[in-house]
Amino acid sequence: MAEWTSLVLTVCLASVLVVKADIKVHTPVGQLFVFELQRDTFQNEFPPFLRHYGRVYNDPMVFKCNKQAFPDLPDWLRFTQRHPYNNGFLYGTPLAQGKTTIEITVINKRSYDTAKDRLIITVDPPAKRMPYQAEFFISMRDIEQVLPSTVQEDIKRDLKRIWKTKTLDFVNITSALDRGGRVPLPLAGHFEGVYVKVGSDQYFTECLLRLQTAEHRRQCEVAGKDTVPGDCTVCSYSGICVTWCKSTLIDLSRPVAPHPAPTVGTGILDAGSVYDPPESPPPRDFLPDYIVTVIVPLALAILLCALLAYIMCCRREGLEKRDAKTPDIQLYHHHTIHENTTELRSMAAGRGVPPPLSTRSMFNSRTGETAPSFQTESPRVPLILAQQ
Numbered sequence: 001m002a003e004w005t006s007l008v009l010t011v012c013l014a015s016v017l018v019v020k021a022d023i024k025v026h027t028p029v030g031q032l033f034v035f036e037l038q039r040d041t042f043q044n045e046f047p048p049f050l051r052h053y054g055r056v057y058n059d060p061m062v063f064k065c066n067k068q069a070f071p072d073l074p075d076w077l078r079f080t081q082r083h084p085y086n087n088g089f090l091y092g093t094p095l096a097q098g099k100t101t102i103e104i105t106v107i108n109k110r111s112y113d114t115a116k117d118r119l120i121i122t123v124d125p126p127a128k129r130m131p132y133q134a135e136f137f138i139s140m141r142d143i144e145q146v147l148p149s150t151v152q153e154d155i156k157r158d159l160k161r162i163w164k165t166k167t168l169d170f171v172n173i174t175s176a177l178d179r180g181g182r183v184p185l186p187l188a189g190h191f192e193g194v195y196v197k198v199g200s201d202q203y204f205t206e207c208l209l210r211l212q213t214a215e216h217r218r219q220c221e222v223a224g225k226d227t228v229p230g231d232c233t234v235c236s237y238s239g240i241c242v243t244w245c246k247s248t249l250i251d252l253s254r255p256v257a258p259h260p261a262p263t264v265g266t267g268i269l270d271a272g273s274v275y276d277p278p279e280s281p282p283p284r285d286f287l288p289d290y291i292v293t294v295i296v297p298l299a300l301a302i303l304l305c306a307l308l309a310y311i312m313c314c315r316r317e318g319l320e321k322r323d324a325k326t327p328d329i330q331l332y333h334h335h336t337i338h339e340n341t342t343e344l345r346s347m348a349a350g351r352g353v354p355p356p357l358s359t360r361s362m363f364n365s366r367t368g369e370t371a372p373s374f375q376t377e378s379p380r381v382p383l384i385l386a387q388q
């Protein structure tokens, strides 16, 4: 009993030690929420490699995030981490108020230790009115490069100058890959592209309104590359320049015309009437179809088969005709080759018998007498003695 209690106590204590204080964040409805999962903060959870040298090691880490008690994230929240040596980002735009708990599991890819943390996101009521929104396309960036707050500030500063307003907020940031974009080549200077949606309570400037003109659209189609409407582009770093041809304005202040009600076609019954099914079609005769599709090809196939059999079996030329056509000398040549081959074969079968005399080192061809073998195996010794 005492053992059990101590075991339970140890388990409880361990779980208390593992679960850290939760991270709490607030964000308003309808605005972009970004939370950077910093590898540095989680590094302390893992015993450092080479502890004896007092060195903090830069471990590769992978984050896994899910809504508490669910396998995946809530549908408004997305997660991205390019590489185990990069920070991860949770980002998205909440559309409803409430509280969401996100479980974060960190896997240290060096030691395969794990650590856990919890992020509690409280979604507050909308903080700002943003009836005028615009979506800009930044082609020279990947999503992770845009999500850090410093880069967001840079982008916002440029857009504020284009919009000529001080109140501008991010509504959404989306990778072009989520919009059907293509994965770029893994080369320097190729990026996925990012859609940045911002909103303001101030009406669009003339520059921005020019995006909607037919003239601008036509220029985009004709030029094939990006055309700036007027001279209103501002871009402090070349990486975060806006691609104007893929940017659009969204005016939420104007009521959207409701979809027209669907017109009722003839196939719909009036209430209370009885469905009268049409007569079944008259029976059809399938014999002609059967003859055309099965019998005729079958007859053709049999005919061709018979023709082929006749050619192959009855029109063979035969050995006699071939031999009569071949010149005698050629036939003779052919036969000798055959005979020699047969002879060689029969000789090969009798390898067990003593070798013929001619292969001995020395002999008298008349008497068959062998000479005493020489001590030296000199190649100069003649194989056949001269006849006396």
Ligand SMILES: *[C@@H]1O[C@H](CO)[C@@H](O)[C@H](O)[C@H]1NC(C)=O
Pocket: 030, 093, 095, 171, 172, 173, 174, 178, 179
């Ligand atoms: C933000 O972008 C994502 C991806 O395109 C989309 O699914 C989501 O509905 C967007 N949210 C808002 C509020 O526009």
